Amino acid sequence: MNSSQALELHRKSLVVDLHADTAVLLRFGYDVGERHDPPLPGGALGVHLDLPRMREGGLDVQFFGLPSAPKKLPFGWGGPKRTVDRLLDALEAAASQYSDDFELVLNAAEMQSAYDRGKIVGLRGIEGAHALEGDLDNVAHFAQRGVAYLGLLHFTSNDAGAPAYGRGRDDNLGLTPFGRELIDELNRLNVMVDLAHINRKGFMEAAERSTAPVIVSHTGVCGAHQHWRNIDDEQIRVVAESGGCIGVIFSRRYLGDSTLDGVCAHLQHVMNVGGEDLPALGSDFDGFVVPPQGLSDVRGLPDLTQTMSRWGFTEGQIKKMLGENAIRVLTDVRG
Numbered sequence: 001m002n003s004s005q006a007l008e009l010h011r012k013s014l015v016v017d018l019h020a021d022t023a024v025l026l027r028f029g030y031d032v033g034e035r036h037d038p039p040l041p042g043g044a045l046g047v048h049l050d051l052p053r054m055r056e057g058g059l060d061v062q063f064f065g066l067p068s069a070p071k072k073l074p075f076g077w078g079g080p081k082r083t084v085d086r087l088l089d090a091l092e093a094a095a096s097q098y099s100d101d102f103e104l105v106l107n108a109a110e111m112q113s114a115y116d117r118g119k120i121v122g123l124r125g126i127e128g129a130h131a132l133e134g135d136l137d138n139v140a141h142f143a144q145r146g147v148a149y150l151g152l153l154h155f156t157s158n159d160a161g162a163p164a165y166g167r168g169r170d171d172n173l174g175l176t177p178f179g180r181e182l183i184d185e186l187n188r189l190n191v192m193v194d195l196a197h198i199n200r201k202g203f204m205e206a207a208e209r210s211t212a213p214v215i216v217s218h219t220g221v222c223g224a225h226q227h228w229r230n231i232d233d234e235q236i237r238v239v240a241e242s243g244g245c246i247g248v249i250f251s252r253r254y255l256g257d258s259t260l261d262g263v264c265a266h267l268q269h270v271m272n273v274g275g276e277d278l279p280a281l282g283s284d285f286d287g288f289v290v291p292p293q294g295l296s297d298v299r300g301l302p303d304l305t306q307t308m309s310r311w312g313f314t315e316g317q318i319k320k321m322l323g324e325n326a327i328r329v330l331t332d333v334r335g
Helices: 003-012 022-026 051-057 080-097 108-116 137-144 177-188 200-209 233-242 260-274 298-310 315-334
Strands: 016-020 061-067 102-104 120-127 147-151 192-194 214-219 245-248 279-281
Touching: 003 298, 003 315, 016 120, 016 214, 016 245, 016 279, 016 315, 022 061, 022 080, 051 120, 051 298, 061 080, 061 147, 061 214, 061 315, 080 102, 080 120, 080 137, 108 120, 108 315, 120 192, 137 147, 137 177, 147 214, 177 192, 177 200, 192 315, 200 233, 214 233, 233 245, 233 260, 245 260, 245 315, 260 279, 260 298, 279 315, 298 315
Parallel strands: 016 061, 061 120, 102 120, 120 147, 147 192, 192 214, 214 245, 245 279
Antiparallel strands: none
16 A cells, blocks of 8 residues: 555544543633644644644544543632533533534444534543542433543542552552442443553453453553553453453653654554454543654644555554544444
């Protein structure tokens, strides 16, 4: 496949990103309907996407991860649950303002319908079970608000378990009793279980307990670059065995590479270990990452597809990585 063929493949593919933190910017007045440029060289730290640039980069579907703080925040944000509710409000307000171009959906069927009508599609996710404030009834609350996945941990411990790194780290701690009940409740309500940021023991226990496919929305892998943030081959295999998918992060720090080859190396390793139905995209755009050269913002996605082609990935494999794997899991869990 030559360069022009790769660009055409990108244009024709339904491209999905499993994680971006852009909704946080909305709470500070960021206008997702206007075109922006990253303020720092190379897209360091943020302002990675908006609707015009998503069109230009061919990103069709974005999962918006909504980080939940471990405690009450100042300036009127409120506690963990209120913080996420306010982020959901901001995201829904943006979808209402730009309803001709942008639609929030609940599942794969709605996603396909919106895409067929020419819309950019958004889905909602939560990053950290802190948002539940120790109450399983809040799973139903967020499910009713359209949340498609819930990440158990972020950078601090919570009622469900311990993080891979951060405050409360404890590598010997697995899922708490609340964490085990949480997995069951997420399965019952058809909310995807996201294992980004959780420590290894909790990761393995959660993947084993879940009766539905699990995801890792944004991560690197140790087989391509050894780092505390990245998951190992055994973790890759248990996600594959569940029928899930793994979103590769666009962060130089976790990729161990400042180029697009770094993203491809991690995608390649995920595929080598878990099969071609496993790798996906999980950018972590607007999540204080420094993306690799060529991906300073979402407009670089066609260049990533060209790099995939140069790496020798087949057309079928590229389509799976760009979106089909993520869509399959969304369909299996949420319909």
